[in-house]
Structure formats: structure tokens, C-alpha cells
Amino acid sequence: MRTSVGVVRGVVAGIVPCDEVEAGHRSETLHWLRSTDDVFRRLKPATPPRHLVSYVVPVDPADGAVLLVDHVNAGLWLPPGGHVDPDEHPAETARREAYEELGVPVEGGLVGEEPVFVTVTRTVGIDAGHTDVSLWFLLRLDRTRPLTLDSGEFRSARWWSPAEVRDVDPTRFDPHFTRFCSKLQQMRC
Template structure:
């Protein structure tokens, strides 16, 4: 599985020097033989792999008001030992939003490394950002234990001051993908 995860990371074309540095750091971490997945909540090991997946409908993105982080975040979850990050997307899509995948999960668009905040603050999430095409009129059944609410935001109106510190960069990259330079 380590080589498959390495392949996911290596497939990402960096947006900028920040992402290039995150990718280089992540590849070195993978190659070090360190445990990549969280094996005990909340943060053992203190650096572990996460699959974010952003539901996208034209210029709208779905974000969740995450209870523990007190932020508006993309949906996602920790990659389990032996699980491919794309399988994490399918599992978490069901668990968090009550949806089934309708198309294969494509390669991640972005990778970020972030220090967590909120109730379980202080560890590092290495996050693969996947894009899932969705329909914002489709009903969602979200996990009320984990989220206060879910909401579609126009990309230009996303609550950046209360979100993942890399969300703006992700939205820029997503926009660039839609409208190649």
C-alpha cells in the first residue's frame, strides 16, 4: 500500500512552492518507513494521512461545519491502515454524507500538510485533496455527531477566515484546472 500512496502523492502537479515543499516532505516521510495512518485516536502517530474530498457542482463547493475543528472544512477522514486513500473517499462519503460514489475517484488535485486546530489540535494531517463531481440539489444525510451543518458555497464566497488554511489555494487550483492557462 505504501507504494500506491507514494504514487498518489507523486502524481500531483504542484500549484506553487508551498505545495512543492509539502509534496517533497511527504515523499520523504513515505520513504522513511514511518507509520502513515492514524492507529490510535486522536493523534498516534502525530503525523498521519487524511483524504479530503471536495464535492463540486460547477462553481460551488460543499463544506461542513466541523464540530471538533470549529471550522468549515471539506469532508474527509483518516486513511485506515491497509486502505487506499481513494477507498477512504468512498467510505467517508457514505459515512459522512450518506452518498454512494457514482464515478471512480480520480487522482488527487492537491496535497497539504497542516497542523490541526480545535479539540484535537497539535498533530499534522497530510491531506490528499480529491474532487468529486456532485449535484447540489441532491439531498444529503450528514453525520450530526461530527458536523453542525453542511452547506454549498459559491467558490468566491467560501468562509476562508474560518476554514482550512489551504482552502483558497485549493480553490485557485480547482479554478485553474477548469480554465487552463
């Protein structure tokens, strides 16, 4: 087994699922990681057809609001993030993506340095049809911090309060986002 894939297996094994769906995604991901070393995207958009992604979810500690970006390709409001490069640790991907997509250097690190959520999702939008195995990392970020958005990937960005997330049509988000928010509320980050 490729050393970096073994590291990812350990990271995924450490995630405590919040519900049966996440438990199923965690189990499916662990099975996949045992069955192949071909887990890093090599060619855009879908080679291999299932690959690793790190989301980095900025959370304002003052009120629990989360920052989402209006993603051009997906046509959804998503957390910033991107594909894990070959042999890159997923936490490093999250830090890199926070800087590349938001202009936010992550000097102090991510909350806990480990993902808090795992999902397996069939993609939609322009690059539809492959499967992203996404590890969701938290980043405490004050909403007053200036951002420099990647205009090639996003139309805009905005902070969503927990009440706004509950009141909006959930199909505007990643299909697992509202479950993630429920887990986030249980964690009280």
C-alpha cells in the same frame, strides 16, 4: 517498505503542485513516506503524530460551488473526509467518507480517481496538535442531491460559491482551502 505506503508514494508523486507551498508539501510528504511505514492513524487522536487523511471535496459542475461542513472538532468549515485506514487506498477512503459523512454513494467514482492537491497541516480545535497529511479528491455532485449528514461530526453543511469563498475571512476554513480553490479554478472542473 509496506506495499500500501509505496502505493501512496506513487499517488503523491503524481500530484502536480499549483504553487511553491504545495510543491514543498509534496516534497515533505514524499520524504516522510520514504522514511516510515507508520503513516496510518492507529489511535485517536494522534498516534502516530503524523498520519494520512483523505478529503473529498464535492463540487457542483454547474457553477463550481463547493460543499463544506461545519466541523465540530476543528471549529472550521472543511471538506468532508477522514483518516486513511491501514492499507486502505486514499481514493477508497474518499469514497467511504462521502458515504459515511454525506450519505452519498460514489458509484461513478471520483474525478480522475487521483487526488488533485496535497497539504501538510497542524491540526486545531479539540484534537489540536498533530499533523494531517491530506490528499484532496474531487467529487462532482449536483447541489440538489439530498444529503444525510453525520450529525456527530458536523453542525451543518453548505455550498460555497467561488465569490463567497473569496469574500469570507479565510481563517474560517482549512488554512490551505483558498489555495485549493485557486487550483480548482485553474483546472476548470
